[in-house]
Amino acid sequence: MNPPPPIDPQGQKSNTGYSSHINQNTPYPLPTPPGSYPNSHLYDSNPAPPSSPPYGQLDPASNQILNPYATGPSTSYGYQSGAGIPPAPPVTAQRNKASKWLIFFIVSAILLLIISSFIVGNVVNNTIATNNANATATAQVITNHLATATAQAQATAAALANPYQPSGTLAWIDPLTQASKWQNGSDVSWGGRCQFVNNAYQIYQSPPKKFFRCEEPSTYSNFAFEVKMRIDQGDCGGLIVRHNDNGHYLLEVCQNGNYDFFNYPSHRDSITLTRGNAPAIHQGIDQLNVIAVVANGSSFDLYVNGQKIETVSDSTYSQGALGLVAVAYDNMTAVTYQNARLWTI
Structure with a gap:
């Protein structure tokens, strides 16, 4: 101053x-x-x-x-x-500067919010899509499992069901892949043998004019007995029912389409109960045929590939064991068996 x-x-x-x-x-x-x-x-x-x-x-x-x-x-x-x-800075300029920073922060916050929303939206959408895909895959797996379980149940039910009349109860199933109800065995002097080969049961008979049998020793009376048969070489195959000390019955099916049903009271003598040629038989070597016998009292129904080819009546034997055979008429014969099933009546 x-x-x-x-x-x-x-x-x-x-x-x-x-x-x-x-x-x-x-x-x-x-x-x-x-x-x-x-x-x-x-x-x-x-x-x-x-x-x-x-x-x-x-x-x-x-x-x-x-x-x-x-x-x-x-x-x-x-x-x-x-x-x-020095003059004081204008108040208006300071306010403008502050306003610019405020606008910048507001715009940045809005952009960050938009970007975050976009990212979160994509993550949520991807998560939903992934969950939907997983749910679809899981549902498909469940559907496949259910379908597989259903198919297995149906196959099991079909295996358990008796396709022959009269209906019965499934007693057992033997795939014949290894020794169980049937065993390995041979008779050198007779020229025959039974053995498991390539997960199947094969019966072999070399000298002609003979047949060789392999038995399941349990005793059955009324039943339906079925097995899959393939003639690998030679003449005929077949099955034995009600075998005991007095004799047995033999269903013989040959690769030329012929069939026979015999009563064998002894090893050398036979009684022909019926014979014929059936179109249901798949002819030739290496052809698969499903053969079956339904024994109910004195009545015998004969089946090939699900078709009844004959009905026979005889009361000689009421019970006995089961057997599978290879029959050599003119040629060395080898027959393979699989999937034996038995229903009791």
Whole structure:
């Protein structure tokens, strides 16, 4: 702040800043009046007024002390506006800057929210798609398992069901892949043998005019007995029912389509109960035929490949064992058997 203006002894302000009443006893000489300076001829008698009022003069308009060094309008204290003091930043600019940052953060947050929503949406969609695919795959697996289980149940039911009449109860199934109800055996002097070959039961008879039998020794009375037969070479195969010490019955099926049903009271004598040629028989070597006999009292029903080819009545033997045979009439014969089944009536 500038110093206060000088005060004269009378308490009046002077236009020049000096006292208008000078003490006459002052030891100092009075200043030379204007125009009385030495060598005043060197100076203009009417000099131009100074461009700025001298320091300490009072500005009549603002009633403030003037600064002779100021180059512009005075402030309330005589300083030039802005001289030496940096101006404060405009409030509007600060607000604009803050607004820009606020807008930037808001836009960034919105974009982040959109991107996050998109990512989350994709993850959710992929998860749903994966879950749907897994559910579909699981359902398909369950369906396949159910279908497999159903097929197995149907196959089991079909295996258990007696396809022949009268109906009976399944007693056993022997796939004839290994020794169980039937065993390996041979008779060298007779020329025949029984053996398991390639997961099947094979009966072999070499000299002609003979047959060789292999037995399941349990005793059965009324039943349905079925087996799959394939003639590998030679003449005929077949099955024996109600075999005991007195004799047995023999169903003989040949690869030429002929069949016979015999009563054998001894090893050498036989009684033909029926014979014929059946179209149901698959003729030739290596042909598969399913043969069966239903023994119910004195009645015997003969089947080939599910078709009844004959019914015979005889009461000689009421019970006995079961057997499988290879019959060689003119040629060495080998017959293979699989999947034997028995239903009791």
